Amino acid sequence: MNYHIKDKGFAPLGSSRIAWANKEMPVLSLIRERFQKEKPLAGVRLSACLHVTAETANLVYTLKTGGADVVLCASNPLSTQDDVGASLVKDFQIPVFAIKGEDNKTYYEHIEAAIAHKPQIMIDDGADLVSIVHSNYPTVAKEAIGSMEETTTGLVRLRAMEKKGVLKFPVIAVNDAYSKYLFDNRYGTGQSTMDGIIRATNMLIAGKTVVIAGYGWCGKGLALRASGLGAKVVVVEVNPIRALEATMDGYWVMPMLEAAKVGDLFCTVTGDIHVIRKEHYEVMKEGAVVCNSGHFNVEVDIESLREMAKEVCKARPFVDQYLLNDGRSVYLLGEGRLINLASAEGHPPCVMDMSFSLQALATEYLVKNRGHLENRVCNVPKEIDEWVASLKLKSMGISVDKLTREQEEYLVSWEAGTV
Numbered sequence: 001m002n003y004h005i006k007d008k009g010f011a012p013l014g015s016s017r018i019a020w021a022n023k024e025m026p027v028l029s030l031i032r033e034r035f036q037k038e039k040p041l042a043g044v045r046l047s048a049c050l051h052v053t054a055e056t057a058n059l060v061y062t063l064k065t066g067g068a069d070v071v072l073c074a075s076n077p078l079s080t081q082d083d084v085g086a087s088l089v090k091d092f093q094i095p096v097f098a099i100k101g102e103d104n105k106t107y108y109e110h111i112e113a114a115i116a117h118k119p120q121i122m123i124d125d126g127a128d129l130v131s132i133v134h135s136n137y138p139t140v141a142k143e144a145i146g147s148m149e150e151t152t153t154g155l156v157r158l159r160a161m162e163k164k165g166v167l168k169f170p171v172i173a174v175n176d177a178y179s180k181y182l183f184d185n186r187y188g189t190g191q192s193t194m195d196g197i198i199r200a201t202n203m204l205i206a207g208k209t210v211v212i213a214g215y216g217w218c219g220k221g222l223a224l225r226a227s228g229l230g231a232k233v234v235v236v237e238v239n240p241i242r243a244l245e246a247t248m249d250g251y252w253v254m255p256m257l258e259a260a261k262v263g264d265l266f267c268t269v270t271g272d273i274h275v276i277r278k279e280h281y282e283v284m285k286e287g288a289v290v291c292n293s294g295h296f297n298v299e300v301d302i303e304s305l306r307e308m309a310k311e312v313c314k315a316r317p318f319v320d321q322y323l324l325n326d327g328r329s330v331y332l333l334g335e336g337r338l339i340n341l342a343s344a345e346g347h348p349p350c351v352m353d354m355s356f357s358l359q360a361l362a363t364e365y366l367v368k369n370r371g372h373l374e375n376r377v378c379n380v381p382k383e384i385d386e387w388v389a390s391l392k393l394k395s396m397g398i399s400v401d402k403l404t405r406e407q408e409e410y411l412v413s414w415e416a417g418t419v
């Protein structure tokens with residue numbers, strides 16, 4: 001078996017962490033039990049480009065149990081859990097190409113290794129795998145059944161491909177399922193980002209001014225958790241509706257240039273480039289801490305920060321001190337890569353249970369509908385989305401009401417109005 005991981009000797013720790021995560025992934029476990037009996041993915045070659053975490057391990061094991069021939073590579077150079085990679089290779093016989101801290105060259109070599117598997121199905125997080133297949137591997141693209149996308153940023157790229165008419169196979173927008181983004185993006189990112197910041201810095205959040213750039217679902221979750229820890233939260237937005245929402249949710253809203261003067265901690269979750277840049281570093285307070293929890297490491301302009309610094313040194317693991325020419329220091333966390341996976345463990349398994357159940361069921365859906373879907377970005381079918389939510393509720397011991405027949409009829413009628 002061909003693979004590239006840090007050290008197979010890490011497998012015992014990885015194995016117990018995978019089992020620990022699995023306890024909190026009951027919906028995925030149910031799917032795995034069914035996959036074991038039905039083998040709906042029998043013989044399908046599948047490459048997944050995902051953060052190599054304990055939760056991902058439970059997904060790829062489920063896909064293998066369903067009969068797929070699975071290979072896994074990292075979707076970010078700094079998010080890999082090396083012990084998990086080791087266990088997947090040693091205990092699950094799943095080839096992994098991922099090493100925490102790999103350089104960009106190795107990162108892309110790992111993606112190439114996943115493409116060498118000639119995947120018929122791809123699961124992507126950020127669209128690096130799918131875009132390279134489209135650019136350089138026309139035969140793989142032509143023979144592919146389709147792919148899934150896990151994140152908002154990846155969907156922005158894929159929709160641009162669709163618009164240009166270059167998409168060569170169907171893509172299922174797993175990120176856009178309700179049982180994904182309302183939970184993973186909001187509660188997952190909210191908690192894991194604060195976890196990453198705290199593990200990296202050990203800073204007290206209470207009383208700090210925390211500036212959050214972007215008020216999408218990730219920004220909303222992050223603002224909620226920062227505020228819950230006692231921070232004064234400032235939101236920076238470009239979209240007037242989101243800015244209004246943030247205002248009425250009780251946060252300060254202002255342009256980054258003003259926020260830069262008052263913030264103690266800055267976190268970007270916009271999906272766009274250079275949200276924090278030179279003009280902002282110029283007015284930041286001494287000791288300002290800057291990080292990113294968006295998919296790519298482009299949101300913080302690190303190049304300008306480097307140019308403004310007379311010295312860069314490591315203050316702690318995942319904390320780089322940029323000593324500026326005027327004597328102030330700005331601290332950058334996790335090299336500007338997503339901090340929730342760089343210095344913490346990403347979203348907790350309880351929430352990844354839903355995202356990865358959707359991935360597993362969307363894979364089955366692609367296989368079942370092979371040749372019948374258009375080469376477009378399509379939604380997860382509503383029944384799958386609602387099935388995942390219902391089972392999650394059930395697993396949490398929560399039951400809900402059903403509409404009475406009278407209520408059902410009322411909802412499809414138009415005659416009855418004011419009584």
Ligand code: ADE
Pocket residue numbers: 050051052053054055056188341345346347348349352
């Ligand atoms: N994205 C965010 N958190 C994650 C996790 N725990 N596993 C895989 N992908 C993730």
